[in-house]
Amino acid sequence: MKNTEKSDAAEDDSSSFDPLPDDVVLQIFRKIIDYETLCPCRLVSKRFNRITLQVDTIRFITKITSYKSFLSKIQSLKKFEGLKYLSVHIPSTSEHPCMCRWKIKCGKNLDSVIFLSPNSVYHSKKYVNENGHEEEDMELTLLKKFTAMECMDHAVLSHLMLLTCIKHIPLLEKVTLKDSGKTYSISLNAEKIAEMRSSLTSPYELIRQNRMSKCYVPLLELPVSGYVLKGVTVFLMEREDLPIGNDSFMKIDDDDSEDKLEAAFNEALMEIFKKHAARFERQLAFTSVIFV
Template sequence: MEHWAAKNKEATENQFQRLPDDVVLNIFDKLSDIQCLCRCFVVSKRFSSLIPLVQTVSIESKTWSSKYDCKTVHWKSNYGHGGTLPLGDFAENLITNLVLRPLRELYNRSLFPTSHRDVSGVIFLARLTHVQALNIELPSNFVGDNDSVFKWGAKFTPNLDSVTFLYASSLSKMMESERQQQESESEEEEEEMELGITNRERNRRVVIAIECIKDAVLWLGILCFVSDCPLSHFPMLQSVTITDSKKKGAKLCLSGEKLAECRNTFSMTRMHSLLSMGWSWTLENMRVGYVPVLHLPMSEYVMKGVTIVNYKMFADDDYDAYKAMVDAFAEEQDVFSEAVVQIQEKHKDCMINLLF
Protein backbone atom coordinates (compact mmCIF):
# COMPACT_ATOMS: atom_id res chain seq x y z
CA MET A 1 0.00 0.00 0.00
CA GLU A 2 2.79 2.42 0.96
CA HIS A 3 4.67 1.47 -2.20
CA TRP A 4 1.57 2.26 -4.30
CA ALA A 5 1.11 5.65 -2.59
CA ALA A 6 4.75 6.57 -3.13
CA LYS A 7 4.57 5.51 -6.76
CA ASN A 8 1.35 7.51 -7.30
CA LYS A 9 2.93 10.62 -5.73
CA GLU A 10 5.98 10.25 -7.94
CA ALA A 11 3.76 9.95 -11.02
CA THR A 12 1.89 13.14 -10.04
CA GLU A 13 5.15 15.03 -9.56
CA ASN A 14 6.43 13.80 -12.91
CA GLN A 15 3.25 15.03 -14.62
CA PHE A 16 3.72 18.48 -13.10
CA GLN A 17 7.37 18.53 -14.13
CA ARG A 18 6.34 17.86 -17.71
CA LEU A 19 4.30 21.07 -17.84
CA PRO A 20 5.90 23.81 -19.97
CA ASP A 21 7.43 26.76 -18.12
CA ASP A 22 4.82 29.20 -19.40
CA VAL A 23 2.00 27.02 -18.02
CA VAL A 24 3.69 26.73 -14.61
CA LEU A 25 4.31 30.47 -14.59
CA ASN A 26 0.65 31.09 -15.38
CA ILE A 27 -0.30 28.93 -12.38
CA PHE A 28 1.94 31.03 -10.14
CA ASP A 29 0.37 34.20 -11.57
CA LYS A 30 -3.08 32.91 -10.65
CA LEU A 31 -1.79 32.01 -7.19
CA SER A 32 -0.36 35.54 -6.72
CA ASP A 33 -0.35 35.48 -2.88
CA ILE A 34 3.16 36.39 -1.78
CA GLN A 35 3.22 33.95 1.13
CA CYS A 36 2.35 31.06 -1.19
CA LEU A 37 4.98 32.22 -3.67
CA CYS A 38 7.53 32.33 -0.83
CA ARG A 39 6.83 28.70 0.02
CA CYS A 40 6.95 27.57 -3.59
CA PHE A 41 10.21 29.44 -4.17
CA VAL A 42 12.20 27.05 -1.96
CA VAL A 43 10.64 23.84 -3.35
CA SER A 44 12.96 23.39 -6.33
CA LYS A 45 15.48 25.12 -8.55
CA ARG A 46 12.91 25.25 -11.32
CA PHE A 47 10.39 27.07 -9.11
CA SER A 48 13.05 29.46 -7.80
CA SER A 49 13.91 30.41 -11.38
CA LEU A 50 10.27 30.88 -12.50
CA ILE A 51 8.71 32.68 -9.54
CA PRO A 52 10.78 35.89 -9.98
CA LEU A 53 9.03 36.20 -13.37
CA VAL A 54 5.54 36.36 -11.82
CA GLN A 55 3.58 39.41 -13.04
CA THR A 56 0.74 39.62 -10.49
CA VAL A 57 1.43 39.76 -6.75
CA SER A 58 -0.98 40.11 -3.83
CA ILE A 59 0.06 40.95 -0.27
CA GLU A 60 -2.78 40.11 2.12
CA SER A 61 -3.22 41.63 5.58
CA LYS A 62 -2.07 38.43 7.32
CA THR A 63 1.35 38.84 5.71
CA TRP A 64 2.18 42.02 7.59
CA SER A 65 3.93 41.57 10.91
CA SER A 66 2.22 42.91 14.02
CA LYS A 67 5.05 45.45 14.31
CA TYR A 68 3.46 47.30 11.37
CA ASP A 69 0.04 47.32 13.03
CA CYS A 70 -1.75 50.61 13.76
CA LYS A 71 -1.93 49.64 17.45
CA THR A 72 1.72 50.61 17.85
CA VAL A 73 0.74 54.29 17.87
CA HIS A 74 -1.39 55.64 20.70
CA TRP A 75 -3.21 58.93 21.05
CA LYS A 76 -4.99 59.94 24.24
CA SER A 77 -8.01 62.09 23.42
CA ASN A 78 -8.38 65.12 25.65
CA TYR A 79 -11.23 67.57 25.17
CA GLY A 80 -10.17 70.10 27.80
CA HIS A 81 -7.94 72.26 25.61
CA GLY A 82 -10.52 73.94 23.39
CA GLY A 83 -10.07 73.99 19.64
CA THR A 84 -6.33 74.47 19.77
CA LEU A 85 -5.43 71.02 21.09
CA PRO A 86 -2.04 70.37 19.43
CA LEU A 87 -1.59 67.08 17.65
CA GLY A 88 2.08 67.69 16.84
CA ASP A 89 3.31 64.97 19.22
CA PHE A 90 0.73 62.61 17.77
CA ALA A 91 1.90 63.44 14.24
CA GLU A 92 5.56 62.88 15.11
CA ASN A 93 4.83 59.59 16.88
CA LEU A 94 2.55 58.48 14.07
CA ILE A 95 4.96 59.12 11.20
CA THR A 96 8.03 57.88 13.07
CA ASN A 97 6.70 54.70 14.69
CA LEU A 98 3.97 53.67 12.29
CA VAL A 99 5.68 54.52 9.00
CA LEU A 100 9.35 55.44 9.02
CA ARG A 101 10.80 52.88 11.41
CA PRO A 102 9.14 49.69 10.07
CA LEU A 103 9.34 50.71 6.42
CA ARG A 104 13.00 51.67 6.78
CA GLU A 105 13.62 48.16 8.11
CA LEU A 106 11.77 46.66 5.15
CA TYR A 107 13.74 48.87 2.79
CA ASN A 108 17.11 47.89 4.26
CA ARG A 109 16.29 44.18 4.41
CA SER A 110 15.12 44.20 0.80
CA LEU A 111 18.44 45.76 -0.22
CA PHE A 112 20.56 43.51 1.96
CA PRO A 113 18.81 40.17 2.58
CA THR A 114 20.45 37.98 5.20
CA SER A 115 20.86 35.15 2.69
CA HIS A 116 20.07 34.29 -0.92
CA ARG A 117 17.04 32.39 0.38
CA ASP A 118 15.64 35.13 2.62
CA VAL A 119 12.04 34.87 1.50
CA SER A 120 10.26 36.17 4.59
CA GLY A 121 7.00 37.99 3.92
CA VAL A 122 7.11 41.39 2.27
CA ILE A 123 10.91 41.21 1.90
CA PHE A 124 10.37 38.65 -0.85
CA LEU A 125 8.80 41.37 -2.99
CA ALA A 126 12.24 42.67 -3.97
CA ARG A 127 12.97 39.33 -5.66
CA LEU A 128 10.02 39.57 -8.06
CA THR A 129 11.55 41.54 -10.89
CA HIS A 130 8.73 41.25 -13.44
CA VAL A 131 5.78 42.51 -11.38
CA GLN A 132 3.12 44.31 -13.42
CA ALA A 133 0.23 44.39 -10.91
CA LEU A 134 0.75 44.81 -7.16
CA ASN A 135 -2.28 44.41 -4.87
CA ILE A 136 -1.75 45.33 -1.22
CA GLU A 137 -4.23 44.65 1.60
CA LEU A 138 -3.30 46.25 4.92
CA PRO A 139 -4.60 45.11 8.32
CA SER A 140 -7.47 47.03 9.91
CA ASN A 141 -8.23 47.18 13.64
CA PHE A 142 -11.75 48.56 13.42
CA VAL A 143 -14.50 46.60 15.17
CA GLY A 144 -18.14 46.65 14.04
CA ASP A 145 -20.50 48.88 16.04
CA ASN A 146 -24.08 47.58 15.79
CA ASP A 147 -25.55 48.75 12.48
CA SER A 148 -23.30 51.77 12.04
CA VAL A 149 -21.24 52.13 8.89
CA PHE A 150 -18.29 54.36 8.11
CA LYS A 151 -15.58 54.88 5.57
CA TRP A 152 -12.62 57.18 5.10
CA GLY A 153 -10.98 58.44 1.96
CA ALA A 154 -8.13 60.68 0.87
CA LYS A 155 -6.77 62.09 -2.34
CA PHE A 156 -3.21 60.82 -2.12
CA THR A 157 -0.64 63.40 -3.10
CA PRO A 158 2.95 63.68 -1.80
CA ASN A 159 1.53 66.08 0.81
CA LEU A 160 -1.60 64.05 1.74
CA ASP A 161 -3.65 67.26 1.75
CA SER A 162 -6.55 65.95 3.83
CA VAL A 163 -8.51 62.94 5.05
CA THR A 164 -12.31 62.70 4.89
CA PHE A 165 -14.34 60.48 7.23
CA LEU A 166 -18.03 59.61 6.74
CA TYR A 167 -20.04 57.92 9.50
CA ALA A 168 -23.71 56.89 9.56
CA SER A 169 -25.69 55.40 12.44
CA SER A 170 -27.56 53.27 9.92
CA LEU A 171 -27.77 52.57 6.19
CA SER A 172 -30.91 51.04 4.72
CA LYS A 173 -32.80 50.67 1.48
CA MET A 174 -35.16 53.56 0.85
CA MET A 175 -38.86 52.79 1.37
CA GLU A 176 -41.44 53.91 -1.19
CA SER A 177 -42.77 56.56 1.17
CA GLU A 178 -39.25 57.91 1.68
CA ARG A 179 -38.69 58.11 -2.07
CA GLN A 180 -41.85 60.19 -2.40
CA GLN A 181 -40.91 62.54 0.42
CA GLN A 182 -37.19 62.88 -0.19
CA GLU A 183 -37.56 66.31 -1.82
CA SER A 184 -39.09 67.82 1.32
CA GLU A 185 -38.06 67.40 4.95
CA SER A 186 -40.70 66.20 7.40
CA GLU A 187 -41.36 67.95 10.72
CA GLU A 188 -39.71 65.06 12.52
CA GLU A 189 -36.52 65.53 10.52
CA GLU A 190 -36.53 69.27 11.21
CA GLU A 191 -36.87 68.57 14.92
CA GLU A 192 -33.98 66.08 14.78
CA MET A 193 -31.92 68.63 12.87
CA GLU A 194 -32.36 71.03 15.77
CA LEU A 195 -31.44 68.40 18.35
CA GLY A 196 -28.44 67.05 16.43
CA ILE A 197 -26.21 64.67 18.36
CA THR A 198 -24.68 64.86 21.81
CA ASN A 199 -21.17 66.19 22.29
CA ARG A 200 -20.17 62.81 23.71
CA GLU A 201 -21.29 60.97 20.57
CA ARG A 202 -19.72 63.58 18.30
CA ASN A 203 -16.41 63.28 20.16
CA ARG A 204 -16.55 59.48 19.91
CA ARG A 205 -16.89 59.74 16.14
CA VAL A 206 -14.05 62.26 15.96
CA VAL A 207 -11.80 59.78 17.78
CA ILE A 208 -12.71 57.14 15.17
CA ALA A 209 -11.85 59.70 12.49
CA ILE A 210 -8.41 60.17 14.06
CA GLU A 211 -7.91 56.39 13.91
CA CYS A 212 -8.65 56.67 10.18
CA ILE A 213 -5.99 59.38 9.89
CA LYS A 214 -3.51 56.79 11.19
CA ASP A 215 -4.50 54.45 8.37
CA ALA A 216 -4.20 57.23 5.78
CA VAL A 217 -0.66 58.06 6.90
CA LEU A 218 0.24 54.37 6.78
CA TRP A 219 -1.10 54.13 3.21
CA LEU A 220 1.00 57.16 2.29
CA GLY A 221 4.02 55.44 3.80
CA ILE A 222 3.32 52.31 1.74
CA LEU A 223 3.18 54.44 -1.42
CA CYS A 224 6.53 55.97 -0.50
CA PHE A 225 7.96 52.50 0.12
CA VAL A 226 6.67 51.29 -3.25
CA SER A 227 8.31 54.28 -4.94
CA ASP A 228 11.58 54.30 -3.02
CA CYS A 229 12.49 50.64 -2.51
CA PRO A 230 13.93 48.20 -5.09
CA LEU A 231 10.38 47.84 -6.40
CA SER A 232 10.83 51.23 -8.08
CA HIS A 233 13.42 49.61 -10.34
CA PHE A 234 10.77 47.37 -11.88
CA PRO A 235 10.16 48.78 -15.37
CA MET A 236 7.14 46.50 -15.93
CA LEU A 237 5.03 47.78 -13.02
CA GLN A 238 1.67 48.97 -14.40
CA SER A 239 -0.74 49.15 -11.46
CA VAL A 240 -0.80 49.36 -7.65
CA THR A 241 -3.93 48.80 -5.57
CA ILE A 242 -4.19 49.40 -1.81
CA THR A 243 -7.13 48.34 0.36
CA ASP A 244 -7.61 47.30 3.99
CA SER A 245 -8.97 44.06 5.42
CA LYS A 246 -12.20 45.65 6.73
CA LYS A 247 -12.78 47.74 3.58
CA LYS A 248 -12.98 50.92 5.69
CA GLY A 249 -10.70 52.92 3.43
CA ALA A 250 -11.71 53.98 -0.07
CA LYS A 251 -9.77 51.74 -2.46
CA LEU A 252 -6.68 53.38 -3.91
CA CYS A 253 -5.90 52.42 -7.51
CA LEU A 254 -2.88 53.79 -9.35
CA SER A 255 -2.01 53.09 -12.96
CA GLY A 256 -0.75 54.89 -16.05
CA GLU A 257 0.11 58.55 -15.49
CA LYS A 258 -1.02 58.45 -11.84
CA LEU A 259 1.41 55.65 -11.08
CA ALA A 260 4.22 57.37 -12.99
CA GLU A 261 3.65 60.58 -11.01
CA CYS A 262 3.65 58.60 -7.77
CA ARG A 263 6.96 56.93 -8.54
CA ASN A 264 8.53 60.26 -9.49
CA THR A 265 7.40 62.24 -6.43
CA PHE A 266 6.85 59.86 -3.49
CA SER A 267 9.82 58.86 -1.35
CA MET A 268 10.79 58.08 2.22
CA THR A 269 12.66 61.40 2.19
CA ARG A 270 9.29 63.04 1.59
CA MET A 271 7.89 61.31 4.68
CA HIS A 272 10.75 62.78 6.72
CA SER A 273 9.91 66.28 5.48
CA LEU A 274 6.24 65.79 6.43
CA LEU A 275 7.37 64.92 9.93
CA SER A 276 8.74 68.44 10.36
CA MET A 277 5.33 69.83 9.36
CA GLY A 278 3.44 67.83 12.00
CA TRP A 279 3.57 70.74 14.48
CA SER A 280 0.77 72.40 12.49
CA TRP A 281 -1.72 69.61 13.26
CA THR A 282 -4.42 70.96 15.59
CA LEU A 283 -8.13 70.35 15.97
CA GLU A 284 -8.65 73.74 14.34
CA ASN A 285 -7.77 71.95 11.10
CA MET A 286 -10.82 69.74 11.50
CA ARG A 287 -14.29 70.52 10.11
CA VAL A 288 -17.29 68.48 11.20
CA GLY A 289 -20.82 68.30 9.81
CA TYR A 290 -23.97 66.47 10.88
CA VAL A 291 -27.01 65.51 8.77
CA PRO A 292 -29.82 63.62 10.57
CA VAL A 293 -31.29 62.01 7.44
CA LEU A 294 -29.54 61.81 4.08
CA HIS A 295 -31.42 60.45 1.07
CA LEU A 296 -29.40 58.93 -1.75
CA PRO A 297 -31.69 58.92 -4.81
CA MET A 298 -29.25 57.27 -7.22
CA SER A 299 -28.62 54.18 -5.10
CA GLU A 300 -32.05 54.39 -3.40
CA TYR A 301 -30.57 54.18 0.08
CA VAL A 302 -31.04 56.38 3.13
CA MET A 303 -28.39 57.19 5.74
CA LYS A 304 -29.38 58.31 9.22
CA GLY A 305 -27.30 60.08 11.82
CA VAL A 306 -24.60 61.10 9.34
CA THR A 307 -21.37 62.72 10.51
CA ILE A 308 -18.77 63.91 8.02
CA VAL A 309 -15.28 64.97 9.11
CA ASN A 310 -12.62 66.62 6.97
CA TYR A 311 -9.15 67.00 8.43
CA LYS A 312 -6.74 69.33 6.66
CA MET A 313 -3.26 67.90 7.09
CA PHE A 314 -0.58 69.33 4.78
CA ALA A 315 -2.73 71.29 2.33
CA ASP A 316 -1.91 74.77 1.04
CA ASP A 317 -3.83 77.88 2.07
CA ASP A 318 -5.95 77.79 -1.11
CA TYR A 319 -7.20 74.32 -0.20
CA ASP A 320 -10.84 73.60 -1.23
CA ALA A 321 -12.34 71.35 1.46
CA TYR A 322 -15.50 70.44 -0.47
CA LYS A 323 -13.63 69.45 -3.61
CA ALA A 324 -11.22 67.41 -1.49
CA MET A 325 -14.11 65.53 0.14
CA VAL A 326 -15.63 64.62 -3.22
CA ASP A 327 -12.25 63.63 -4.67
CA ALA A 328 -11.55 61.39 -1.66
CA PHE A 329 -14.40 59.03 -2.63
CA ALA A 330 -14.44 59.65 -6.39
CA GLU A 331 -13.14 56.21 -7.38
CA GLU A 332 -15.55 54.32 -5.12
CA GLN A 333 -18.76 55.06 -7.04
CA ASP A 334 -20.89 53.71 -4.17
CA VAL A 335 -23.23 55.02 -1.48
CA PHE A 336 -20.37 56.84 0.26
CA SER A 337 -19.32 58.79 -2.83
CA GLU A 338 -22.97 59.67 -3.48
CA ALA A 339 -23.41 60.73 0.15
CA VAL A 340 -20.50 63.17 -0.04
CA VAL A 341 -21.91 64.69 -3.23
CA GLN A 342 -25.37 65.04 -1.62
CA ILE A 343 -23.87 66.74 1.43
CA GLN A 344 -21.97 69.15 -0.78
CA GLU A 345 -25.05 69.97 -2.88
CA LYS A 346 -27.78 70.10 -0.22
CA HIS A 347 -26.14 70.39 3.20
CA LYS A 348 -23.05 72.49 2.58
CA ASP A 349 -23.79 74.75 5.55
CA CYS A 350 -23.60 71.85 8.00
CA MET A 351 -19.77 71.91 8.05
CA ILE A 352 -18.28 73.87 10.96
CA ASN A 353 -14.84 74.13 12.53
CA LEU A 354 -14.43 71.74 15.43
CA LEU A 355 -14.46 73.38 18.85
CA PHE A 356 -14.62 71.21 21.95
Protein backbone atom coordinates (compact mmCIF):
# COMPACT_ATOMS: atom_id res chain seq x y z
CA MET A 1 0.00 0.00 0.00
CA LYS A 2 2.80 2.36 0.91
CA ASN A 3 4.64 1.52 -2.30
CA THR A 4 1.54 2.37 -4.31
CA GLU A 5 1.24 5.73 -2.57
CA LYS A 6 4.88 6.56 -3.27
CA SER A 7 4.43 5.60 -6.91
CA ASP A 8 1.38 7.82 -7.24
CA ALA A 9 3.24 10.74 -5.61
CA ALA A 10 6.17 10.37 -8.01
CA GLU A 11 3.78 10.30 -10.96
CA ASP A 12 2.07 13.47 -9.70
CA ASP A 13 5.45 15.23 -9.39
CA SER A 14 6.50 14.31 -12.91
CA SER A 15 3.26 15.61 -14.38
CA SER A 16 3.14 18.88 -12.43
CA PHE A 17 3.34 20.85 -15.73
CA ASP A 18 0.34 19.07 -17.25
CA PRO A 19 -2.31 21.54 -16.00
CA LEU A 20 -0.39 24.47 -17.55
CA PRO A 21 -1.24 25.47 -21.12
CA ASP A 22 1.55 25.32 -23.71
CA ASP A 23 1.96 29.10 -23.95
CA VAL A 24 2.61 29.34 -20.19
CA VAL A 25 5.20 26.56 -20.34
CA LEU A 26 6.80 28.30 -23.31
CA GLN A 27 7.10 31.54 -21.33
CA ILE A 28 8.93 29.57 -18.64
CA PHE A 29 11.32 28.02 -21.15
CA ARG A 30 12.00 31.43 -22.70
CA LYS A 31 13.61 32.43 -19.42
CA ILE A 32 16.16 29.64 -19.96
CA ILE A 33 18.32 31.05 -22.74
CA ASP A 34 21.43 28.90 -22.15
CA TYR A 35 21.76 26.25 -24.86
CA GLU A 36 23.35 23.66 -22.58
CA THR A 37 20.40 23.99 -20.18
CA LEU A 38 17.70 23.92 -22.86
CA CYS A 39 18.93 20.69 -24.44
CA PRO A 40 18.20 18.45 -21.39
CA CYS A 41 14.73 20.01 -21.17
CA ARG A 42 13.94 18.50 -24.55
CA LEU A 43 14.58 15.01 -23.18
CA VAL A 44 11.99 15.18 -20.40
CA SER A 45 8.98 14.41 -22.59
CA LYS A 46 7.62 14.76 -26.12
CA ARG A 47 5.63 17.80 -24.99
CA PHE A 48 8.70 19.46 -23.48
CA ASN A 49 10.67 18.76 -26.65
CA ARG A 50 7.96 20.33 -28.83
CA ILE A 51 7.61 23.44 -26.65
CA THR A 52 11.35 23.92 -26.06
CA LEU A 53 11.94 24.11 -29.80
CA GLN A 54 9.71 27.22 -29.90
CA VAL A 55 11.98 29.45 -27.76
CA ASP A 56 13.13 32.62 -29.50
CA THR A 57 16.40 33.38 -27.65
CA ILE A 58 19.49 31.23 -27.17
CA ARG A 59 22.98 31.88 -25.84
CA PHE A 60 25.92 29.50 -26.10
CA ILE A 61 29.69 29.37 -25.71
CA THR A 62 32.03 28.29 -28.48
CA LYS A 63 35.72 28.46 -29.36
CA ILE A 64 36.53 30.76 -32.26
CA THR A 65 39.38 28.44 -33.33
CA SER A 66 36.98 25.57 -34.07
CA TYR A 67 34.74 26.54 -36.98
CA LYS A 68 33.61 22.96 -37.66
CA SER A 69 32.36 22.62 -34.09
CA PHE A 70 30.62 25.99 -34.42
CA LEU A 71 28.98 24.97 -37.71
CA SER A 72 27.71 21.74 -36.14
CA LYS A 73 26.13 23.65 -33.25
CA ILE A 74 24.51 26.20 -35.56
CA GLN A 75 23.07 23.41 -37.70
CA SER A 76 21.59 21.84 -34.56
CA LEU A 77 19.82 25.14 -33.89
CA LYS A 78 17.73 24.63 -37.04
CA LYS A 79 15.41 22.54 -34.88
CA PHE A 80 14.52 25.68 -32.88
CA GLU A 81 12.05 26.96 -35.45
CA GLY A 82 11.16 30.12 -33.51
CA LEU A 83 14.74 31.29 -32.88
CA LYS A 84 15.14 35.05 -33.43
CA TYR A 85 17.87 36.21 -31.05
CA LEU A 86 21.26 34.52 -30.78
CA SER A 87 24.16 35.44 -28.51
CA VAL A 88 27.50 33.68 -29.00
CA HIS A 89 30.13 33.97 -26.26
CA ILE A 90 33.72 33.18 -27.19
CA PRO A 91 36.32 32.46 -24.48
CA SER A 92 39.55 34.41 -24.86
CA THR A 93 42.25 32.09 -26.15
CA SER A 94 45.13 34.22 -24.91
CA GLU A 95 45.93 37.40 -23.05
CA HIS A 96 46.76 40.25 -25.40
CA PRO A 97 50.07 41.90 -24.52
CA CYS A 98 48.48 45.35 -24.77
CA MET A 99 45.17 46.98 -24.00
CA CYS A 100 43.04 46.94 -27.15
CA ARG A 101 39.61 46.92 -28.77
CA TRP A 102 38.62 46.10 -32.33
CA LYS A 103 35.50 46.48 -34.45
CA ILE A 104 34.38 45.41 -37.90
CA LYS A 105 32.28 46.82 -40.73
CA CYS A 106 30.81 44.18 -42.99
CA GLY A 107 28.18 43.03 -45.44
CA LYS A 108 28.50 39.75 -47.27
CA ASN A 109 32.22 40.50 -47.25
CA LEU A 110 34.31 41.80 -44.39
CA ASP A 111 34.94 45.40 -45.46
CA SER A 112 37.20 46.68 -42.71
CA VAL A 113 38.59 46.08 -39.24
CA ILE A 114 39.73 48.84 -36.92
CA PHE A 115 42.06 48.20 -34.01
CA LEU A 116 42.62 50.75 -31.23
CA SER A 117 45.23 50.40 -28.49
CA PRO A 118 46.18 53.11 -25.95
CA ASN A 119 49.20 52.83 -23.68
CA SER A 120 47.11 54.06 -20.75
CA VAL A 121 43.60 55.27 -19.96
CA TYR A 122 42.72 57.94 -17.37
CA HIS A 123 39.30 58.79 -15.99
CA SER A 124 39.85 62.54 -16.19
CA LYS A 125 42.22 65.13 -17.67
CA LYS A 126 43.62 66.26 -14.30
CA TYR A 127 46.75 64.24 -14.95
CA VAL A 128 47.58 66.27 -18.09
CA ASN A 129 49.24 69.01 -16.06
CA GLU A 130 51.63 66.44 -14.60
CA ASN A 131 52.25 64.32 -17.70
CA GLY A 132 53.12 65.62 -21.14
CA HIS A 133 52.50 64.02 -24.50
CA GLU A 134 53.90 60.54 -25.00
CA GLU A 135 56.28 60.00 -27.91
CA GLU A 136 55.71 56.93 -30.02
CA ASP A 137 57.63 53.84 -28.92
CA MET A 138 58.46 51.95 -32.13
CA GLU A 139 59.01 48.63 -30.37
CA LEU A 140 55.62 48.91 -28.66
CA THR A 141 54.02 49.96 -31.95
CA LEU A 142 55.41 46.84 -33.63
CA LEU A 143 53.94 44.71 -30.83
CA LYS A 144 50.59 46.41 -31.33
CA LYS A 145 50.80 45.74 -35.07
CA PHE A 146 51.30 42.02 -34.47
CA THR A 147 48.34 42.07 -32.09
CA ALA A 148 46.25 43.92 -34.69
CA MET A 149 47.05 41.23 -37.28
CA GLU A 150 45.98 38.55 -34.81
CA CYS A 151 42.72 40.44 -34.25
CA MET A 152 42.30 40.62 -38.03
CA ASP A 153 42.41 36.82 -38.20
CA HIS A 154 39.77 36.62 -35.47
CA ALA A 155 37.66 39.22 -37.28
CA VAL A 156 37.69 37.23 -40.53
CA LEU A 157 36.60 34.06 -38.74
CA SER A 158 34.00 35.96 -36.69
CA HIS A 159 32.52 37.33 -39.90
CA LEU A 160 32.29 33.82 -41.31
CA MET A 161 30.51 32.75 -38.12
CA LEU A 162 27.99 35.58 -38.55
CA LEU A 163 27.28 34.51 -42.12
CA THR A 164 26.81 30.93 -40.93
CA CYS A 165 24.24 32.05 -38.33
CA ILE A 166 22.35 34.10 -40.92
CA LYS A 167 22.36 31.27 -43.46
CA HIS A 168 21.08 28.53 -41.14
CA ILE A 169 18.63 30.44 -38.90
CA PRO A 170 15.87 31.83 -41.15
CA LEU A 171 13.98 33.94 -38.55
CA LEU A 172 17.09 35.51 -37.02
CA GLU A 173 16.57 39.18 -36.07
CA LYS A 174 19.62 39.83 -33.92
CA VAL A 175 22.96 38.08 -33.48
CA THR A 176 25.80 39.05 -31.16
CA LEU A 177 29.36 37.74 -30.93
CA LYS A 178 31.49 38.76 -27.96
CA ASP A 179 34.60 37.48 -26.24
CA SER A 180 35.16 37.07 -22.52
CA GLY A 181 38.20 39.37 -22.66
CA LYS A 182 35.99 42.24 -23.93
CA THR A 183 38.32 43.02 -26.82
CA TYR A 184 35.37 43.00 -29.22
CA SER A 185 31.59 42.78 -29.42
CA ILE A 186 29.85 42.42 -32.81
CA SER A 187 26.09 42.88 -33.03
CA LEU A 188 23.85 42.79 -36.12
CA ASN A 189 20.25 43.99 -36.10
CA ALA A 190 17.36 42.75 -38.27
CA GLU A 191 17.99 45.27 -41.05
CA LYS A 192 21.67 44.35 -41.36
CA ILE A 193 20.90 40.64 -41.23
CA ALA A 194 18.34 41.01 -44.04
CA GLU A 195 20.91 42.91 -46.13
CA MET A 196 23.55 40.22 -45.62
CA ARG A 197 21.11 37.36 -46.20
CA SER A 198 20.08 38.76 -49.58
CA SER A 199 23.68 38.51 -50.81
CA LEU A 200 24.45 34.99 -49.59
CA THR A 201 23.92 33.49 -53.04
CA SER A 202 27.29 34.78 -54.27
CA PRO A 203 30.45 32.90 -53.17
CA TYR A 204 32.40 33.91 -50.08
CA GLU A 205 35.94 35.17 -50.68
CA LEU A 206 38.43 32.81 -49.04
CA ILE A 207 41.45 34.90 -50.04
CA ARG A 208 41.50 38.69 -50.24
CA GLN A 209 43.97 41.53 -50.51
CA ASN A 210 43.90 44.13 -47.74
CA ARG A 211 45.51 47.48 -47.12
CA MET A 212 46.56 48.79 -43.72
CA SER A 213 46.88 52.32 -42.35
CA LYS A 214 48.32 53.42 -39.02
CA CYS A 215 47.58 56.47 -36.90
CA TYR A 216 49.33 57.55 -33.70
CA VAL A 217 47.88 60.19 -31.35
CA PRO A 218 50.06 61.07 -28.32
CA LEU A 219 47.19 62.44 -26.23
CA LEU A 220 43.46 62.10 -26.83
CA GLU A 221 40.89 63.85 -24.64
CA LEU A 222 37.30 62.63 -24.91
CA PRO A 223 34.79 65.42 -24.25
CA VAL A 224 31.71 63.24 -23.68
CA SER A 225 33.03 60.48 -21.42
CA GLY A 226 35.78 62.58 -19.83
CA TYR A 227 38.40 59.88 -20.38
CA VAL A 228 41.92 60.72 -21.47
CA LEU A 229 43.87 58.23 -23.59
CA LYS A 230 47.63 58.39 -23.81
CA GLY A 231 49.78 56.93 -26.60
CA VAL A 232 46.89 55.86 -28.83
CA THR A 233 47.73 53.63 -31.80
CA VAL A 234 45.09 52.81 -34.42
CA PHE A 235 45.37 50.31 -37.27
CA LEU A 236 42.73 50.40 -40.00
CA MET A 237 42.62 47.29 -42.20
CA GLU A 238 40.41 47.49 -45.30
CA ARG A 239 39.68 45.51 -48.44
CA GLU A 240 41.98 46.66 -51.22
CA ASP A 241 39.06 47.15 -53.63
CA LEU A 242 37.33 49.71 -51.38
CA PRO A 243 37.76 53.42 -52.20
CA ILE A 244 40.66 55.08 -50.38
CA GLY A 245 39.38 57.36 -47.66
CA ASN A 246 36.45 55.06 -46.92
CA ASP A 247 34.63 56.57 -43.92
CA SER A 248 32.90 53.38 -42.76
CA PHE A 249 33.83 54.03 -39.13
CA MET A 250 32.71 57.66 -39.04
CA LYS A 251 29.39 56.54 -37.53
CA ILE A 252 29.60 54.02 -34.72
CA ASP A 253 26.58 52.64 -32.90
CA ASP A 254 26.85 52.53 -29.12
CA ASP A 255 23.78 50.35 -28.68
CA ASP A 256 25.89 47.29 -27.92
CA SER A 257 28.25 49.05 -25.51
CA GLU A 258 28.29 47.11 -22.26
CA ASP A 259 30.23 49.55 -20.10
CA LYS A 260 31.63 53.06 -19.92
CA LEU A 261 35.08 52.01 -21.11
CA GLU A 262 33.72 50.39 -24.26
CA ALA A 263 31.68 53.53 -24.97
CA ALA A 264 34.86 55.58 -24.44
CA PHE A 265 36.71 53.50 -27.04
CA ASN A 266 33.88 54.17 -29.52
CA GLU A 267 34.11 57.87 -28.74
CA ALA A 268 37.89 57.73 -29.21
CA LEU A 269 37.48 56.37 -32.74
CA MET A 270 35.03 59.14 -33.59
CA GLU A 271 37.42 61.79 -32.26
CA ILE A 272 40.36 60.35 -34.21
CA PHE A 273 38.47 60.30 -37.52
CA LYS A 274 37.12 63.82 -36.97
CA LYS A 275 40.29 65.50 -35.70
CA HIS A 276 43.29 63.30 -36.54
CA ALA A 277 42.47 61.68 -39.89
CA ALA A 278 45.52 63.37 -41.44
CA ARG A 279 47.78 61.31 -39.16
CA PHE A 280 46.91 58.03 -40.92
CA GLU A 281 49.89 56.58 -42.79
CA ARG A 282 49.70 53.81 -45.39
CA GLN A 283 51.36 50.52 -44.41
CA LEU A 284 52.27 47.48 -46.50
CA ALA A 285 49.35 45.54 -47.99
CA PHE A 286 48.70 41.99 -46.77
CA THR A 287 46.62 38.95 -47.66
CA SER A 288 44.05 37.28 -45.42
CA VAL A 289 43.09 33.64 -45.90
CA ILE A 290 40.13 31.69 -44.49
CA PHE A 291 40.51 28.02 -43.61
CA VAL A 292 37.25 26.14 -43.03
